[in-house]
Amino acid sequence: MEPAYSDKVKSPLQNMDEWEDDLLVRYPESKEKQAKAKDDYRNYHDSEKVDTVREFYRLNHHYQTYDFVVNKQKEFLRFEKKEMSFWDAVDYLNTLVDDSDPDTSLDQLQHLLQTSEAIRADGHPDWFVLTGFIHDMGKVLCLFDEPQWAVVGDTFPVGCQHSDKIVYPEFFEDNPDFKDERFNTKYGVYSPNCGLDVVKMSWGHDEYLYQMVKNYLPEQALYMIRYHSFYSQHRENAYDHLMNDHDREMFKWVDKFNPYDLYSKVPVPPDSKALRPYYEDLVAKYLPPTWKF
């Protein structure tokens, strides 16, 4: 039996965005920006921030086992915990910002708006804009006091061998599945090219939101939501052996979405008040008036 998680092991990150800042260093937009990103990263907190991200992944890789995911799915995918309007959920997400962090003056709503406005500016269909606008709403898991490492971070398949292309792969040695022969072979509980739909991913905001909205959005949007943190696949192609042709086709959309998520930060934040009516209409067009969490 795994021990219960004390508060100490729940929240190594001062702010959940630290994980996303780290992604920018790992996957910079261009070679030129790579140098700048590394500089920015060094200047900020020096090594302290790197240490917290490292600690965050140590916990994530230790505790995200196959059984952990099964249990979280049982607990959360009944959607019996709370019912609220979409906009109340957005307001809640905004309380997650830590104002003391100089690097993240943008709140969650700003990140969502910057992502969706960049998609809109490129002339994509409205469901794609909506996908950008809601893609991180699964972070409301924090409302239920979930540990950070079970809400954000790179996601990866559980129930089979962990790829060495996943960030900090050495930490998987502490994961009980690492020594469990049901789970530690290339295919584990799966079969070659079985398709991602039957593959359980580490638990977090991606799968949670996917399950919440799966009856309302086009399939391309659902892939973007469900796999947007699956960096070892969409950036490193580490799990092609589990994917079928349909997944490969759909991942073109995940690839299309990723730059909007990572690289849409702009110096002047969008005017959330002015934009609200547009997004109210868009949300109402596709999604029910209240959401069950």
Ligand SMILES: [Fe+2]
């Ligand atoms: Fe996300």
Ligand SMILES: [Fe+2]
């Ligand atoms: Fe995001």
